[in-house]
Amino acid sequence: MRLLYLHQHFSTPEGATATRSFAMAGALAARGHQVTLACGQYAGAVTGLAGPFRRGRREGAVAGFRVVEFAIPCGNVQGAAARSRAFLRYAARATTLALAGRFDLVLASSTPLSVVLPALAARRLRRLPFVYEMRDPWPELPRAMGVGGPALWRAMSRVADAACRESRAVIALSEGMAETARARGARQVAVLPNGCDLALFGPGIRPWRPPGIPPEALLAVYAGAHGPANGLFQLLEAAALLRDRRLLILLVGEGAERPRLMAAARLLPNLRFLDPMPKPRLAALLAASQIGLHCLAPVPAFAEWTAPNKLMDCMAAGLPTVSNAGGRAARLLEADPLGPCGIAVPPGDPAALAAALDGLAADPDRRAALGRAGRAQAEQRWDRRLLAERFCAVLEAAA
Template identity: 65%
Template structure:
């Protein structure tokens, strides 16, 4: 099949951001499909392309599939208007690609299938246009539910205008109803897709996974040289934005002075300057590191004793999020401490591989960290359980294989429709 994979924030493992699309596109290519992945230029991402940009884009082979990278910068540090414009610019560029013949096809044939991976939800625009104008079926992958999560954050003070939320809601409704299949990262996201009109028989839950070879407790460890070797390291690796609620970790650190435990925060975001200033002013046992490639992060996790999953105390996060840091920490054999209830807490409890505390409770968070820092046998038992949970449930290769099965099932039950008559003359 000729597959167009739309993922604006795509990165290879050489970057510091999520690599789900890299593994999924690679699995589709390995299964014999011709995959073209279209992306923008996301902060922290590394697409694998290094050639010059011509007319606002560049393309080339990466890991067995074609990558088309548009010169459209996007990142969490941008304001709402700048990010919204980046989303719309990418949707326009991807729409042109979706409506043209598949590149490199000598017969000039069109795409057999489009995969639109959200966020941002605007990736659904080219998929919907191609379905209407070309009869191309599409799979809608929901990694973060919009407008539900932005609406929840708006109630916490991160305002998104109501007309924007309403427009995103209509787009999400159309994508869920018209998709040949909807792929959700959690059961909670799947329920939202059903509420938006998705066919129950065409909704699949494919969780967030980790590369079990890259993230492994047995790889060569690396510790920041400025951190004393005798300290117990608890590592958080991810965005430093309002949604992450990292001041809760600093609240816990204030209670953990002189205990031999150090919190390491890896990443970037709008909140980082304030976090660093507070940690310095209060002399907290906290170290800040810049974002790093996945291979380097894996070595840091291999040197750590505890992994951290922290989010702001927003109730909707409980069932609607699937953070990379949870899967990668467990794959690294780290007992996890989290303040996120719901799905993450259930996974840790069932696997015996971590501790969950109530959101916003700095005393409980500090107590959980101290309990693991001062009990090496318990920590080691949880570490073994963490790796086992990752092997059984979070292997990105198995999850990618399930996506290949979804794609091939869609192709089998969704034969191409002839393009509408009015479009045949315009093509």
């Protein structure tokens, strides 16, 4: 199979962002498929390519597959207008590639939703089948957050309807997203959640702590975007309420809210900010930490429409995790048959966050038990190699 894999935010593990597309493209290549992955320049990503861009693109082999990188910068620190322009520029360049190349199947992996436009063009102009990977439900999430307006939501809804109805299959990252895809007319839907790299995140990783952190400090780590959807001001409020002076909250990453967060936290001695870091360095930081953190804004729609890889990374690292998300995330932490591996607190309740952190700080035996259960759940349910086999099977059937 000759596959065109469209993912604007692609990164290898040397970058500081998600690596799902790297793992899945590598698994497809290992099964003998010819994979071309087209991406842009996402902030924090490392594509594995070097050398100059020619006519706005460069390409080369990465981990057994071909990567085509367009010179289109994009990132969370950009404003909405700049990101929208980047999304549309990528869609235009990817459409040219899809129409000109010799492919048997297109995989359009959102976010953003605009990534399906090249797949729809190839479907209608060349009868080229495609699979739509729904990482976020559009426009449901923007509408739930009040981002955009009715005209934009209607336009996005039409694109999302077409993506679900015209695709051979939809890959959804959660059951909530799968229900959304079916409601939009998808015929074949496979739920393939985010997984974790058990070799990268694990108990055998050599621990690393940033300079200047006291050896007796108990570290609670949040690693991810610092945007409105993440609701990180709740962590600042929780830090102000902590009773255990050994606890230190680390916020790793970047995003539009980071300058405001840093200004608001300047008087909090138990909270620090770290720049985005490559996945191996993050794995070493988690190995030196005691608690993982997962935080979202208190938006009810997030309960079943999110599939956070942060939870999976913390489980793989053997860390107990505190989350303020309800729904699926809460079930993974507290209601799994393998046993609880973390604590879920009510959304929008910084006092409950602080109480959960204080409780874990005072109980090392409970931290250890929750961490073991999390690692066991990661090994049995979220090993990315197992999920990649199912991912490949969906695409092979669609082709």
